[in-house]
Amino acid sequence: MFILDIVSSALLIAGVFFGLTGAVGLFKFPDFFTRIHAASVTDSVAAILIIGGLLLQTSFDLNTAKLLFILAFLLITSPTASHALAKSARHGGLLCLAETTNKPTDERPHD
Amino acid sequence: MMHIGKWALLLSIFWLLLSGYIQPLLLSLGAVSIALVLVVVKRMDRVDQVPKRISSGLALFRYLGWLFIQIFISSAHVSKLVWRRDRKLSPVLAEISVQNIKPSNRVLYANSITLTPGTLSVDLDDNVVTVHALQATSVDELKQGVMENKITSIWGKNT
Numbered sequence: 583m584f585i586l587d588i589v590s591s592a593l594l595i596a597g598v599f600f601g602l603t604g605a606v607g608l609f610k611f612p613d614f615f616t617r618i619h620a621a622s623v624t625d626s627v628a629a630i631l632i633i634g635g636l637l638l639q640t641s642f643d644l645n646t647a648k649l650l651f652i653l654a655f656l657l658i659t660s661p662t663a664s665h666a667l668a669k670s671a672r673h674g675g676l677l678c679l680a681e682t683t684n685k686p687t688d689e690r691p692h693d
Numbered sequence: 694m695m696h697i698g699k700w701a702l703l704l705s706i707f708w709l710l711l712s713g714y715i716q717p718l719l720l721s722l723g724a725v726s727i728a729l730v731l732v733v734v735k736r737m738d739r740v741d742q743v744p745k746r747i748s749s750g751l752a753l754f755r756y757l758g759w760l761f762i763q764i765f766i767s768s769a770h771v772s773k774l775v776w777r778r779d780r781k782l783s784p785v786l787a788e789i790s791v792q793n794i795k796p797s798n799r800v801l802y803a804n805s806i807t808l809t810p811g812t813l814s815v816d817l818d819d820n821v822v823t824v825h826a827l828q829a830t831s832v833d834e835l836k837q838g839v840m841e842n843k844i845t846s847i848w849g850k851n852t
Contacts, residue, residue, distance in 0.1 A: 603771075603772045603775050603776065604775075606775055606776070607771070607772075607774075611775075611782070612782065613784075615813065615815075615825045616782060616784055616827060618825075619771060619810055619811055619827050620771070620775060622807065622810045623768050623771050623772065623775075623810045625808075626764050626768065626808050626809070626810060627764055627768035627810065630761065630764065644710060647710040648710070648711065651711070657808065658804070660808075661805075661807035662807075665803065665804070665807050665814055665815075668814075668825065669815055669816055672815050672816060672823075678784055678786055678825060679782070679784045
């Protein structure tokens with residue numbers, strides 16, 4: 583039990599670190615698309631680590647199953663949400679950093 | 694008919710795991726809701742013509758194990774970019790062909806790209822996925838097709 587507690591706290595602390603990294607990156611990165619990358623650190627690895635840490639705190643009963651469901655649904659919905667955001671930004675005519683530095687800004691990438 | 698039975702089993706397990714109560718009232722409520730879903734699935738199949746089959750999850754678990762490792766590697770990479778003082782970001786947009794991947798696996802591919810930090814699928818057309826990446830090197834890795842080969846080796850190639 584003692585070892586499980588240590589592993590679980592290590593996972594939780596690592597998860598918190600990556601969550602914080604995502605938040606800091608959200609402020610530090612220069613434009614919309616790069617900020618989505620920062621947020622996706624929180625979305626994917628922080629979620630996996632924190633739920634993994636919580637899994638070890640359960641007594642392997644129904645709560646374990648529920649946590650696994652949460653993880654499964656997070657892994658499906660969060661990339662879908664990021665994709666939806668990026669796609670609508672792109673179709674709305676927002677240029678990414680590489681394009682704004684090389685091309686005149688009044689040009690739209692897609693129809 | 695066979696796959697309706699499979700759905701019934703899957704949904705019953707799902708309900709039992711979520712509720713955890715073995716009381717007549719709650720069990721009957723569960724049965725009613727499962728029956729409702731099955732009726733909808735049956736009617737949708739008639740419209741859709743392509744019944745959604747349930748495959749065994751073993752292949753998916755093999756893929757997920759590999760994907761988690763990739764997620765850890767690329768998160769460490771992006772975290773380094775976040776905490777470093779001199780930001781050397783060179784965001785690029787690139788188009789990557791998905792012709793080799795079965796249409797039913799393309800969403801999985803696009804979602805895996807988004808799920809690994811550092812790459813983001815912006816658009817999924819017929820045969821190409823538009824990818825935005827923090828660094829040009831991660832686009833090169835995608836073009837080498839490691840992730841693509843992983844998917845095609847588990848679920849087969851598009852013919």
